[in-house]
Amino acid sequence: MILIISLIFSLLSFSHASVLDFCVADYAAPIGPAGYSCKKPAKVTADDFAFSGLGVAGNTSNIIKAAVTPAFDAQFAGLNGLGISAARLDLAPGGVIPLHTHPGASELLVVVQGSILAGFISSDNTVYLKTLKKGDVMVFPQGLLHFQINAGGSPALAIVNFSSSNPGLQILDFALFKSNFPTPLIVETTFLDAAQVKKLKAVLGGTG
Amino acid sequence: MILIISLIFSLLSFSHASVLDFCVADYAAPIGPAGYSCKKPAKVTADDFAFSGLGVAGNTSNIIKAAVTPAFDAQFAGLNGLGISAARLDLAPGGVIPLHTHPGASELLVVVQGSILAGFISSDNTVYLKTLKKGDVMVFPQGLLHFQINAGGSPALAIVNFSSSNPGLQILDFALFKSNFPTPLIVETTFLDAAQVKKLKAVLGGTG
Amino acid sequence: MILIISLIFSLLSFSHASVLDFCVADYAAPIGPAGYSCKKPAKVTADDFAFSGLGVAGNTSNIIKAAVTPAFDAQFAGLNGLGISAARLDLAPGGVIPLHTHPGASELLVVVQGSILAGFISSDNTVYLKTLKKGDVMVFPQGLLHFQINAGGSPALAIVNFSSSNPGLQILDFALFKSNFPTPLIVETTFLDAAQVKKLKAVLGGTG
Amino acid sequence: MILIISLIFSLLSFSHASVLDFCVADYAAPIGPAGYSCKKPAKVTADDFAFSGLGVAGNTSNIIKAAVTPAFDAQFAGLNGLGISAARLDLAPGGVIPLHTHPGASELLVVVQGSILAGFISSDNTVYLKTLKKGDVMVFPQGLLHFQINAGGSPALAIVNFSSSNPGLQILDFALFKSNFPTPLIVETTFLDAAQVKKLKAVLGGTG
Amino acid sequence: MILIISLIFSLLSFSHASVLDFCVADYAAPIGPAGYSCKKPAKVTADDFAFSGLGVAGNTSNIIKAAVTPAFDAQFAGLNGLGISAARLDLAPGGVIPLHTHPGASELLVVVQGSILAGFISSDNTVYLKTLKKGDVMVFPQGLLHFQINAGGSPALAIVNFSSSNPGLQILDFALFKSNFPTPLIVETTFLDAAQVKKLKAVLGGTG
Amino acid sequence: MILIISLIFSLLSFSHASVLDFCVADYAAPIGPAGYSCKKPAKVTADDFAFSGLGVAGNTSNIIKAAVTPAFDAQFAGLNGLGISAARLDLAPGGVIPLHTHPGASELLVVVQGSILAGFISSDNTVYLKTLKKGDVMVFPQGLLHFQINAGGSPALAIVNFSSSNPGLQILDFALFKSNFPTPLIVETTFLDAAQVKKLKAVLGGTG
Structure with a gap:
């Protein structure tokens, strides 16, 4: 019985030569409107799907007392074509991420540490403001002006995610x-x- | 022969009861992320697919010496769900449409009359400026800050189109x-x- | 204070190396289902976002007494991937754009000059006809047969826009x-x- | 050990109240651009995902000696929102499905019985013709004029599928x-x- | 001068009546394939865009020593239609999130605390495994089987995000x-x- | 009159140089998230849109007494970018297609011969089972575990279609x-x- 089960190999193995469950970015090949070209599957390893750049706090010894560290498709090849990306926000006491938009994505922010005052402005000029504490989540709909400010006396950390692997960032100032x-x-x-x-x-x- | 051809009626008439080539907005029914609910096909007429609001020049006797007249899905029911919309821009001499974004659409501008100085700013803070004359076209990629200024001594008119029937409009000021x-x-x-x-x-x- | 503000440079400049707010067509590189490959951002200029081809009236000294001048992604590189395009229609008195479809886009027509009789046919064989005057707008839902005829005694001009940068055109005849x-x-x-x-x-x- | 495993129930059961793996059409509720409203999950049964209408040969005793039997979202509620649909084509000897388009979908045809001559015309007026035998497959790109003709002396049967649950059908004649x-x-x-x-x-x- | 500037009000205020920058879920109205119906804009407040449910650690006193707390559109109305959602994963020492898929979304995981061994299996039966420490990110392409295991001796916490506001969850066991x-x-x-x-x-x- | 009609040639021939009604896969060029690069239109023939691989019954002399023969974009170049694909299932008496998912597509099955017991499991762990006879159709929503079993004493044949030209296939075992x-x-x-x-x-x- 064991013998014949192994015959399944040949039957259902058809898709192996052209697996495209994912499209890890090949930065050396052409880019198109949908993203980077795909690395050959045979060269893809587990490392392509992981990114360690968000593990280190950004340097907030600056005027805005804040730092943004991105994990977009340009930094993290495994995200290419998957419609999602991330960044970390470090805000020292008094820190602020100035008014900005992401032209091609909505944003979801999770406060990991500290307290953050965040807000966005809609097309009818209504300002939506929330003071968020650890574990709170806030969503910023696509393309609208928004900001984040450290609302406490201690460092704040947030993880933000985007509905695109290439969300863009336009800082008003x-x-x-x-x-x-x-x-x-x-x-x-x-x-x-x-x-x-x-x-x-x-x-x-x-x-x- | 004529007799039997007419038998085709019964054969291929299957789709008639549920035609959904379009989804004219029913403003009284629920709205969802993809747009307004559809008016019943039986109540749809040719008038639903036409809109006369862009035929009248906007009043430019104001501080910006300019006027915007929209034909979005909220004004023009036939556009609902079709991924396209329009507006007319009237700019008196000295007129300006201040810096703004469309959170959910790219824009394509065609100068119908006069001359317009238009520009947009990309995420890397490059300003793309063009002086456009009658018949010139310019595209403003989705979500980026842009503006239009009358660049001549006479009134200017432009037709703008959007890659969404609900492009949104966020005016910076x-x-x-x-x-x-x-x-x-x-x-x-x-x-x-x-x-x-x-x-x-x-x-x-x-x-x- | 001015001194420290300038420190922001290093913090938020992360996205500059990989700006993809747009994807200007590189006609020499591979094309994919989503459009042309992107020109390198460093080579993109304001000229890539403008197109002057719609400024000249088409030659209507022909049998249909009409001319179509396109601004699709194949003519206007800046449109690539943005989901929008345009064309100008010139119709001399008696001019007609014969029955046709755009396989991949809805169309929005704005009459800039003269009068146009336009119509489309839905899947249930209903004909929607409208006589449009200057400034009137009409939408033709995706993929349906439609036409435009000069309805007046003087030249007519229309700007048409499409919900795709590659709308296609299939003329029935x-x-x-x-x-x-x-x-x-x-x-x-x-x-x-x-x-x-x-x-x-x-x-x-x-x-x- | 068995005891404690069962505690998983309470932990991961969060998504049960709002399962939306599918959206079976509720024909009595509003329709929107993305399709019909969803039937309440509690009322959905296996029968909603099956359709028996393609099991009976269409009546080909008519002038075109052919019949089309659809399984679109208007006939088959379980397809709603899933981006796929089907139909069966019966072609008696001499049967023909006249020139037509599907405004919103590409079509994939599989010959189940007999022989079919099929063709489509592209935007550059090239005609692509193929004589297909049992088991052959042919694809008709979105929105282009195409037809099917029985190419043999015996009845032909084909299953066609569409890249939309509401492909539409515009028959030229x-x-x-x-x-x-x-x-x-x-x-x-x-x-x-x-x-x-x-x-x-x-x-x-x-x-x- | 101040006087005339205020005239801008009437000119550009056109879009205010129909603002649809977002579509906060109205759970009492019909649901369609694209999501929930939208709450009337006048009833939307800042609270609709925030969610506090991820701030409390899940109870891991159970057999899998783990807990999942979701912030999908069914829990967080402001996400509706925006193509993004989140969840928190709490893994006590020895904790495991069993093999599962998200039928409609890719997932991006950020380790906030502790160490996690995560993996997914592709269509060609390759297993991609990574041991992630605090701050590491891993992406799980859409629809593929994957799991997360606490890889350290102390509690682990991860924030996961999805490329859909309704990602779904199918746990194999x-x-x-x-x-x-x-x-x-x-x-x-x-x-x-x-x-x-x-x-x-x-x-x-x-x-x- | 005939003479002047032929002048239409020059007027409306604009789109001929860049026809992109379709994007037949060029397997030698780069692949991106939206699919393969396009073969040059001049090299495309009718053969690119047809595929004969589904005409031969798969070999079911194996343990599962079943065979799957795919017509995905990797096998059938003409499907590239069109959002649809197909496969044939041969099930000898006692044959079974084991539990599996398609990570990126919904599936529509049509029974061409014999009888098939098919089922899928939703996120809330409900099993939807149907015994299908010749001509019956069943849909399996995207990403969910499902299976097919020969439910009769004779060979069964089904044509399955997918809402993607690259549906993927993950077999649980x-x-x-x-x-x-x-x-x-x-x-x-x-x-x-x-x-x-x-x-x-x-x-x-x-x-x-």
């Missing part, structure tokens, strides 16, 4: 004041005073 | 200064001076 | 009478008279 | 000649002779 | 031994000995 | 007992007895 966006155009399209624009450009390194 | 976003939080998450924030809130009607 | 579709098979699958088929093949250049 | 499409408009948009149009309308019952 | 799956059919479709099946059914409460 | 899954881990994550695991590994060739 950087888009305006760390770019080559000409000051007159910024003034014209935001109503900010030119002096305010120049002051922040000087700080952040914007040109134009 | 309104999100910040016409909302209930508390001033201290704006300052903390944008680095703008409190005085600047208060000045624009006074103008636009923001609270908090 | 060309599929039947300008192809290598053997006449006996056309007769058998359409019930048209062979004489009618041969007459139109002679005109349009069909073989078989 | 019915759209033109069994509808309310006014004859002058048909002539204008197809170049067919009016006499040809009237002849087929008389047969198929078209008006206008 | 429960599907086989806690269901009404008749023992002869289990034996026939798994090759397990009937005695083994009956033993585990007795423990887990299976019938049939 | 092979994942556990024909893989390199270490026995202690199997025992720990399934509660099976080590003796049972070793017995089946000996039969199926598993290691570890």
